[in-house]
Amino acid sequence: MRKVIIVGAGAAGLMAANCLKDRNCEVLLLEKKHQCGLKLRITGKGRCNLTNASDKNSFLARVSDKEFFEPSFDAFDNTSLMDFFTFKGVELKTERGQRVYPASNKAADMFFALLEGIENDNRVKIIKNCDVRHVITQDSKAKGVVTNQGNFFADAVILATGGRSYPTTGSEGDGYRIAELLGHHIITPVPALVGLRTKNGYPLSAHGTEIKNCRVNITDSHRKVIASKDGDIMLDEYGVSGPVILTLSRQIARRLDSGEKLFLNIDYKPKVDKDKLYGEIKETFRQRRTEQAASIIRKWFVKPLTQDVLEVCRIQSRTMGYKLTQQNAESLLWYMKDRKEEIVGDMGWREAVVTMGGVSLKEVDKYTMESRKIKNLYITGELLDLDADTGGFNLQIAFSTAMTAARSIR
Ligand SMILES: Cc1cc2nc3c(=O)[nH]c(=O)nc-3n(C[C@H](O)[C@H](O)[C@H](O)COP(=O)(O)OP(=O)(O)OC[C@H]3O[C@@H](n4cnc5c(N)ncnc54)[C@H](O)[C@@H]3O)c2cc1C
Structure with missing residues (x-):
């Protein structure tokens, strides 16, 4: 059984944990805040615009780097995401501009659907208030993480720490520092959708x-x-x-x-x-x-x-x-x-919906989300230098890249 550490229990981290559990991996989900998914729960003014139902070309046209994102979108696109939540019992609806929301208008329903999938499963352990500081490497391979609660070891590490916007939800830019220490180049983060x-x-x-x-x-x-x-x-x-x-x-x-x-x-x-x-x-x-x-x-x-x-x-x-x-x-x-x-x-960051900039896409394999610098290290979600317009595109980026990373771990 492969052991995987996921750093950050936001949209990307929770999705990756759901996928890895189904692939029979042992998952350690480490979340810095006292609760998981704080940002996810306030998305779309509390209604969560989880994706956009437009066709592939129109969808990709709204994303900052369509070439990079296309393979993960192909692997887990907006329809697959909608099917995923519908299968979990969340009824969805599509509104003006092809924006997709839960029919209940409650972002919390999306969050609980993701959490229920992993919460009481003995293959997934969630540790809250766990602040990850470094990734432990050996011979340029990820081996584990250093945290405020001690060191943890695994066969692979997924970074899903988000960007810098809305820092009160936990995304304070830690991932940039962690990735930079591993030799990654960070495209200067700036507030966007603000x-x-x-x-x-x-x-x-x-x-x-x-x-x-x-x-x-x-x-x-x-x-x-x-x-x-x-x-x-x-x-x-x-x-x-x-x-x-x-x-x-x-x-x-x-x-x-x-x-x-x-x-x-x-x-x-x-x-x-x-x-x-x-x-x-x-x-x-x-x-x-x-x-x-x-x-x-x-x-x-x-x-x-x-x-x-x-x-x-x-x-x-x-x-x-x-x-x-x-x-x-x-x-x-x-x-x-x-x-x-x-x-x-x-x-400023307190009001920005997303971060523009992040880990350079040149250093990440677009088919697997694996770092080109450190083996067995995967980089997902808003931490990447990848962002999009309003309309449900940013959450889809988080979900698709997380799914791609999780499926690549063998
Ligand atoms: C107010 C608001 C509304 C939004 N509404 C929408 C919307 O309706 N539709 C849409 O598509 N997008 C929306 N977005 C954008 C979307 O929420 C983000 O793009 C998405 O959540 C990014 O997912 P992520 O998993 O990469 O990061 P996040 O969801 O930010 O999750 C990162 C997680 O990592 C944790 N973490 C960070 N550092 C560490 C560390 N060192 N150790 C351990 N854990 C750590 C954080 O606490 C957090 O839980 C909204 C954003 C905001 C701020």
């Missing part, structure tokens, strides 16, 4: 306000649009977040990290061209001449945003419609279409 901080942010009164159907453009210092997306955003005291921003943050993460000056533009009316909108603003001023500015601009902006609009456009809230000038119309048009705010950073 809100963006802008120079001025928004007043507290606008915090949490959702802006629907806008277009967000990100430009460089030459005014060139480098990323753009339509959809919904959320205003924040420090900047912006929401689905569109998360997706864009991933596209600019490296440039932002390198210190490049980038700017954010929100087009509140992407379907109306500027001339038409300008005409509409002037006509509205004329028609609503006996109303105050604060009330007139509600035609284009949600209430919590009006204070900011008036302040930035330097319009007195009580100015009557007939007193609003051409300059006021121009500044409103500018706010709606052209305003650019400097991006001064992101919301």
Whole structure:
């Protein structure tokens, strides 16, 4: 019976343990926190968007390195993952954007399905509060691990420590240090799928306000649009977040990290061209001449945003419609279409959904997840320099790479 140590009981570690148990291996699952799967249980706002039901090509197009990921996806794809959970009694449903969730809307159901598979099985031993510090090697082969609870030995070691995002769930970047000590090259981890901080942010009164159907453009210092997306955003005291921003943050993460000056533009009316909108603003001023500015601009902006609009456009809230000038119309048009705010950073590791960067994929065999530096060492999940868009793609990466590693251990 092969003995396998899995470091980290998150999405990847729990999946690997389930697979190895069925392959009759003796598994030691070591988890640093007092509980397993802390992150898995809060995924998808507590609903767990476990995968995406799109076809293979569309799926792979959303992953940072499609060539690397393809073999593990082929071996355990989104359909196999859905079958896996359905077989375990978790009913699933597919929502907008092909996002797959448990029908119960409870991420905990996914977690317990994985845990039940291993918890009372004498082939799997789970040790919590077990902080793995090093991998023990001999002749460039993994032999065991050094932990705060002593040394453990095995025939193979799977690293499933996750990345650096949401460190309170246990993913504090330990895997990078462990892999680096073994000679692996780490592509600098940066937060991705994260809100963006802008120079001025928004007043507290606008915090949490959702802006629907806008277009967000990100430009460089030459005014060139480098990323753009339509959809919904959320205003924040420090900047912006929401689905569109998360997706864009991933596209600019490296440039932002390198210190490049980038700017954010929100087009509140992407379907109306500027001339038409300008005409509409002037006509509205004329028609609503006996109303105050604060009330007139509600035609284009949600209430919590009006204070900011008036302040930035330097319009007195009580100015009557007939007193609003051409300059006021121009500044409103500018706010709606052209305003650019400097991006001064992101919301950081505490709020990032994933880590971009990690163990260099050049040093990992894409068919087995085995390290090319250390034999019998397998690297999985978010610890790899592999990430994807929102929509269930990141959990699938964790599950597929874990399954690939577990099946490769003979
Ligand atoms: C708030 C939030 C919501 C998300 N929602 C979704 C979603 O709906 N769909 C989606 O696809 N993705 C989602 N993600 C991303 C997804 O959760 C991760 O990509 C995925 O969990 C990565 O799995 P993993 O097993 O590699 O790492 P993790 O799930 O982070 O697990 C790593 C485990 O290793 C343990 N560990 C770390 N270091 C050590 C050590 N030294 N010794 C022992 N144990 C250690 C940690 O405590 C942790 O339990 C979300 C992420 C966040 C933060």
